[in-house]
Amino acid sequence: MNLQVIYCNHQTSSLDLRERLAFTGDEQLAEAYSQLRDAFPGSEAVVLSTCNRVELYTAQDNDGASPTQQELAGFLSSFHGVPLEEFLGDLLLQSGPDAVGHLFRVCSSVDSMVLGEPQIVSQVKEAYRLAEQNAACGPLTNALFQGAIRVSKRVRSETRLAEGRVSIASVAVGDFARGIFDRFDDKTVLVIGAGEMAEETLQYLKSDGVQEVLVVNRSPDRAEALAQQWGGRGYGMEHLDEMLARADVVVAATGSDRPVVDLEMFTRARSGQSDRPVFVLDLGAPRDVDPAVAGVDENVFLYDVDDLQETCDRNRSQRSGEIEQALAIIDEESERFMRDIYHRATGPIIKRLREQWSEVSRAELERLRSKLSHLHDDDMDQVQQSLSRIVNKLLHPPLEALKDEARDGTPHGLLEALRRLFHIRD
């Protein structure tokens, strides 16, 4: 069995290179799998392409058809039209147990840019699904990817690697907004400006059920376009006062060099509404909301990027403390996976050998039974047990040797020797 991965990721290569080597869209992937099948007909293949990594896994059941690093790099080069010398130094190759450990680390998010982030598992699942759809994978990659998903579950349940949110938007919604509100489907969200972080925050809020989204922007057209994207309504800045009074959640992310929500405006908006909590998220740098707004009443919960960054950093350092435990699980699981794979290769030979010898002992027993008919059933049982013990004792040394050899890989030589010595045929 041969298993290898050729890859570049956020640690080994630049974003620019990763973008050039990335496989985007199902059609491009289908074409890649078609070319891989033509180039390496005896190989199973799975491509994992995300914004942080491009990885190509290949596996073969026998020694002969294993593609080399040069061949796989050549494929990437010709497929994407990127000269080999521009990226060969950034590509890494792992094979056998190292390749298994690599995928297990990737899928468990130990290798991710944001340690413990959950998206990678679904990306790995999706990569395998597409390989399956394109008839590119086989039994080895199937076992490998199923194993990786199982290991990632184990790492998540046995360590705190995925605990605590580490992105500004997820901390804002998960740690703070959810601490204030029980549900979001009856809340009104006001987005001021149109920063990238505001969009990410809105994504989290939408997944929590937000229905009503109001977007206020200097350009009403831009506001309307964004609002439509999120199923909301867009307004110009002149409506900010009115919208502020309606909002339960305010996300401000403009490029303005001075606060767009000042104390006076906010106090006006809160007039007669102090019983209603409002969550104000200021994602602007410089700030979009005057910090004095937090003191308007006790139901105003104002957070800026610095407030959230502190929580992100703390959670990130907490996650780092869990890496060692996660790696121990991954090592243990990689070892078990390799053992299972090698056992799969040696299993049929062991089975045939046992059957063959048992058949010989059965035949001898029958012969004995017909010759020594005066023996009682109890005596015959004793003889049968003795024969079984002899077979087991004779088989023990070769099978132990096979098991020992299998720890370091498929023992092709020994398997062949056993076949020839004991006349085992497939």
Add this chain to the structure above:
Amino acid sequence: MDVGPLEAGMADVAIFCFLASYTVAFALELLRLKKPGRLGVLAGIVFLVAGFLAHSLFLWNKGRSAELPPLLSSSQDWILVLAWLVTGLYLFLVCCDRRLSIGVFLLPLVLVLVGSSYLLEDRPSQLLDPDVRARSGWAMLHVSSLALGSAGVLSGIVLSLMYLLQHRRLRHKSGTSPGLRLPSLERLSRMNWWSVVVSVPLLTVGMGTGLVLLLSGSAAPDDLTLADPVVIINGLSWLGLAGLFGWMLLRPRATGKQVAWRTLLACGLLLVTVVGLSVLTSSGSVSSRHASWSPQFPERCLVATGGHR
């Protein structure tokens, strides 16, 4: 009649059994604050359930031996039933979401209630009079409304504390701690409102039926009057809570924090009054006819007053 070993073992359940279980569950809950983990949560639930079963068995045995529901058998049992209700509520909340750290707030109350039961009287009822038996429906309504209302008051205290803690965390911009997970302010505020709105009418029913029993009581001794210190102090505490109830209904736009503080004060006062008075009267520090007579103890009172009827 022969009693099997299982039945004999069940009859041996003592207050210490479930007090110890609850103490371990509380210790595990505290440990969870420092070192959260699934194993700790499960171990805590196991001890809690074990304690709850022992607690239920204890009350069942007491009720059976007194041939009365536990609420009527003694004032010790009344407070143990109250603790049982609170534990049941906690178990229910744990089943809904076991990640929430409610035990840190509820279990100390349970421990205080169970612990204070050691200081209360545990004289079995000698309620054998057929006339009193006929009135035990009213007595049952009286004590059960008070027990349920008190359970509501206790949950009001816990919910208010949780609200104030969560509010403080959010205002101080501290991230969530994996060991201390609290419900949202919105949910806590809603639950707090309901706990007051449900418990005040129940306590009112309890007070009302108590009054009916007192005024109509052929079973009550003549010197048991409305001027009794226990009746007066409990009545004043109830008035405080009723005031909160009225304020909440008249001020629907009050902030969650205002409601939490007022609930904490009113309910806390009531809790201290009820438990404190029970302990003081049981120890004889406060002289009260209500303490020696109660709907569950009319016969005892009659014996004490020399069979006055």
